[in-house]
Amino acid sequence: MKPRAGLLMDEGRLTLAVVSAGGELECVAIVPGDNPGAQLAGELDRQGYKRRRLRVGLDRNLVVVKELEMPRVGGGSSFGQMVRFELELYVPFSPEHMASDWSINPGKANVPLRVLVGACEARTLDQALRLVNEAGRRPRAVSVACHDLRALLPRKIEPKRAVWAHRHDGRTDLVFFGRGLVRSSRSVPAETPQELVQEIQRTLLLLQWRDCQALWISGDETERYLSAPALFDLGMAVSEPPYAPEVHDIVDHVPESGRGAALLALAVALGSAHPRINLLPRALRPHEASRGQLVTAVMVGLTLLLGVGLLGAQVYQRDRYVRSLSQEIRRLDPEVKAVERLATEVAQKRKLVSALAGVEANSMRVLPFLRDLTELLPQDAWLQALSLEPQGVELIGQADAASPLIQRLEGSPWLERVEFTSPVTKTQSKDQFRLRASWERR
Template sequence: MGVGIEIRDTDLDITVARVRPHGAEVTAHGAITRFRERKATDWGSEYAAFLKKHGVSHLTAAVTLPRREVVVRSLAMPGIAGKDLPGAIGFQLDGLHPFGDADVASAWTRVGAASGGGLLLGVALRSVLEKYVELFSEAGVAVSSFTFPASAIHGAIRLFQTPPAGFLACRTHDTGEIEIYGESPAKPVFFAEFDLPLERAVALAAAELRLPAETESLPMERILPVPRANPAGNDPSRNALSYAAALTCACPRLAATANLLPEGRRSSHSRAMLVPAAALSALALVLAVVWFVSAAFEQKRYLKTLEGEIAKVEPEARKSGALDREIEKTAGRVRAIREFRDQVRKDLSALDELSRILPASSFAGSVEISRDAALITGDSDSAAPLLEVLDASPEFRNSEFASVTRVANTDVFRIRTLREAARK
């Protein structure tokens, strides 16, 4: 979308246009009256409210300067490379305007066949341009371009199709003057205002363009893209210039114009400027999704391959597991046999030690041996010393009487003792 503003004698004519591949639409039209007599902040607020009402506050504007304040020249510079054009134009600029030694601002755009090197040049007093720049800045109007009528029309009519080789178009200005725009093979661009009857003005323009005298002029709005939608009350014939400026503002690369505003002072608040970044972000997102899906697919395929390989070796793995379990069982049996053998040896050692240390006056009738203790039952002339005898042995410790009874001068005893072998 774009906003076009035509500076008229007393008013500002404003058009908001949307451009789509299938055509253009005028979404809003308005006017600010007597802007030269009012404070810039006053009519600037009115302009801001107009944009806000139509939801386009983010858009910048292309402004067309009055024709009488810009000198327009068509230049033919065949054979000059693009990088050399600024220098070539600057070299002869002083002879292309009537402002003498005054400081001027100039801008140009290519017209006609690229091989012919045709240029459309606009020259304005820098003081005049600065006056408008400061005025619009004070009003808070974001401006991306200050151009002139011929350049705006030339860019707009080429937005959707190539115009005919030779034609004339006209409109009646608010002042009553006739504005005529034309193109021909002899002169790529022509734009002028005539304070003459229409027939006489058309004849002079046709002669300037080297067109046949019988060439008829078209209404100005007929050469511009026909809007697919147009708000009620908008007169295309009267507001053709702001419409052309809006089209060039909406598509500055497809409808190039000569921009007198220095590049560093141009506003670019349009959301359209975000399209490349948005497109790149969308592309990055698509690539990320593709990568994620591809990675998931590759992982799934890898897992499937891995499962196939596992299935191949699984029978052997089961055999190996069964063999490991059998080995573990056998090892357990071997350990049990070894432990039993060691325990038997320890038990026999305890019995041998007991038979060695018991005094001759003592008799062990039975011995119950476990891994960590022994219960000795017997009789003795005197059982009391037996506890010390047992604890002095390396095989026994913590001996104590479970019971002791004196029968016919003989002690019948039961001694419980712990085995030292249980600690080892």
């Protein structure tokens, strides 16, 4: 593994953890003096850490962490502004002097989004950046230290939901894991196992978790809490964290003196370069491709090489095919044009025949019908409109009495199913009617 370094920043104290390429761990507590940057640089040089970047983790007391419920709207900068505006309601310091980051917690598509947000005072972040800069290094990430405890666990965690209680410096950091991700965290001043149980129960109620399966205890006074009967009242499996095999030996070498802070510093050192809550400004973050991006880039390169080779092999065959096809087209062009002319003449003659047949059919039917219709309608009736269609006929007009017209038209040998298509109205002492009838089948 590559050498890793992590700096835990607490109020008035720094804890540095350096993991060598061989997996050897060295932790040291630094009490800031007049020039803490020089102190940090000296410790890094003493431990032979030559890399330019190191991770910084802020103690949970220095960061406000909340899980916000947000509506499902379009992403982008507008959603980030909504999250920041909502977060401003919970921070105990001026929003103008706030550094923050957020990440969406996975969930069902038909429920509001749950967003994990973190914020600290801008001066706290500036202090961390200045310290790293004075040490002649660059920050890889600025995270919430207790959230980095996830780096000590296997990639796949067996319990669906679990609580990690990590004690250090007289307080307890509670980290809540759901499906392998940090869903929330708290720092509580629990001095006894009974107080710890109360704080866990209160937080589980806020998270609406009813099926938390495991409670992990680590840090200071681990044995005291693991043997406390009160913890078993939670109904969870109580144990030490199931550390990943590759870090288990490193954890075993964490010094007992200040073990809680040292374990947090180790987690910061081994944490991801892209944590879910990264308070480092985006302009200062390292531009590193992820493993998935590297795999994608390699696959794209191989695909391009294969594509170029295949294209080169096909170009020659395609040119030969195009040349032979062009020659055949030139040979058949006169015959094609002759066929097109013949097709045009046939289409014109078909249209002419169809028009003559239509005229003949309509004239044989329309003229006798109009003569009979003239005899069927009474003298006091006259038509405003007459529409003849293949399905039937429609008559619009006026008469002294419209009702008898149905009986008259039903007696026609041409029509059947005569009916009014709209109510009869009175207009200037005459009935305004609208009739429709179908052609009688023969």
